[in-house]
Amino acid sequence: MTAITLVRGDITRQSVDAIVNAANSSLLGGGGVDGAIHRNGGPEILAACRRLRASHYGKGLPTGKAVATVAGRLDARHVIHTVGPVWSATEDRSDLLTSCYRESLRSAAELGARTVAFPAISTGVYRWPLDDGARIAVRAVREYAAPEQFSEVRFVLFDETAYAAFAGALADG
Template sequence: MTDAIEIVRADITTVEADAIVNAANSSLLGGGGVDGAIHRRGGPAILEACRELRRTVLPDGLPAGDAVHTTAGDLPARWVIHTVGPVWSARDDRSAVLASAYRRSLEVAVELGAASIVFPAVSAGVYGWPMDDAARIAVESVRASPYDGSVTFALFSAEAEEAFRRRAGSAGRS
């Protein structure tokens, strides 16, 4: 169980860790935001690994709430753990799916033997999840996990950093 959570305001593609989590779309073939940045900075090896996953075990794409890993290419990590968060909805409570995205990412990290993992704010960008609630679900999911490695949230905006610090109850480091 992870109690120590580090919060940093940073470009996730520059943070060193065994595993970097990608807030992917279900196609796994790149996109905008964190997903696009990871594919651009990580280079063609990540896209090729994702294409292989689509050709073999994930022909219909990765479902929301699940996670899978690939090489990290040129990123300062060994692996990228791709997870798909849900699109926020005012009508449907999709909190369990968002929590599952974090839980499955941590399960994949355990399977890989990753001693450190860095997350973005999954679903809180173009998927529209309200930042404070996204931070609450993220921190609660990490704390409830049996994963005992180092967990960092690398957040791009001051709003995200503030929400995650508040939810983690941690001063973290900037």
């Protein structure tokens, strides 16, 4: 069984095979997790993202998709960029959020990554309700993280509120 662990802290300080970035569609950096990964990972990540924009993703990375780059100065081999959906009170976008986790795990598996660190995708500036985002994240990882591919999937939560939401989602089974 794949171990699902929770850590309160900074995702850029994790020592794993792949760190997942809650990116924006431009892939060129931004705020929150995205900005921290680009700042702490260094110019190699931005250069790799620019190459992706110049080739396969000229219009940007679509919501729910994932693509990998080098990890630069991070203590990881890869950064997997995924674009989460903006929460909507009038439209159910939970399939897109689930797709972020599924596609990131698919990319990690293709890279041979055995350990993966995720942030709480879409729960910051994209306003996804934290409890629902945690429930979707945990369910997606349980469903798509095959034990023969992954030894650990780690959720790295920035504060105690996010940690508590993910702990509750894990306990709810």
